[in-house]
Amino acid sequence: MKNLIIIITTLFVTVSFSQEKEEQDLLAIKKANSYVYEGNQLSKGEDFVTAEMEYRKAISENVSSAVGAYNLANAYYKKGSFEEALYRQQQVVQSSTSKAEKHKAFHNIGNILMQNKKCKEAVEAYKNALRNDPTDDETRYNFGLAKECAEQQKDQQDQNKDNKDNQDKQDENKDKQDQKDKDKEGDNKEDQKDKGDQDKKEGDDKKDEEGKPKEEKKDQDKGKEDTQNKDQQKPQPQPGKLSDQQIKSLLEAMNNQEQKVQEKMNAEKQKGVKVKTEKDW
Structure with missing residues (x-):
């Protein structure tokens, strides 16, 4: 109970x-x-x-x-x-x-997406609206517009992608050409450097140990040879034979002696002393 x-x-x-x-x-x-x-x-x-x-x-x-x-x-x-x-x-x-409420909501969602230029998403919204009410002609009409808009956007995106791919390819080719030009320029600079090093080496080869050009040394050597040749061309004193310089010295000495003798004779003559003018045999 x-x-x-x-x-x-x-x-x-x-x-x-x-x-x-x-x-x-x-x-x-x-x-x-x-x-x-x-x-x-x-x-x-x-x-x-x-x-x-x-x-x-x-x-x-x-x-x-x-x-x-x-x-x-x-x-x-x-x-x-x-x-x-x-x-x-x-x-x-x-x-x-209710399907009626869902249909209206999806229909309006499609309209909002179309305003935002999201045609592909709008197509899906209108599809959902038609699933809840297949008899709505307005939704069907908007669905057709959204499909056409989505296709145009897809074509535009494909075109933009192709343009981007072409631009990327052009940029890649340009980068490759720039790299080739850069490498070529670097090779030219390397060749010029090698040529400069070779010229410097050849210049160093032409210098002697003192750092003077070998051409100058050659000229100096040639000068020495010319001097030696001139010295060799001068008459060299021979044994038993007087040189020109020796003869000149003897003549000067004889002249000086003769001058002294002449002065002495003049002095004796003034004193009245008879001087021999001839030598005794």
């Missing part, structure tokens, strides 16, 4: 708690819808700042509801805040339980 009372009491509390939670959820949804309505009205009047505040209140009251996030995303889109709009639409996709 006691256990039965406990079970009945527990069921009563559980039912009461569930009813209370349901009433709270309904109240939250009601408040959220009210905030969404206010946000929609403000958004129509282009009061985006206040509309954003109302939509945020709606999201805080009912986190699981996609309406607040969806309308907030649309407000951001109208204001040109595409990154914020994309973030909120992605929230809608995660929180939505």
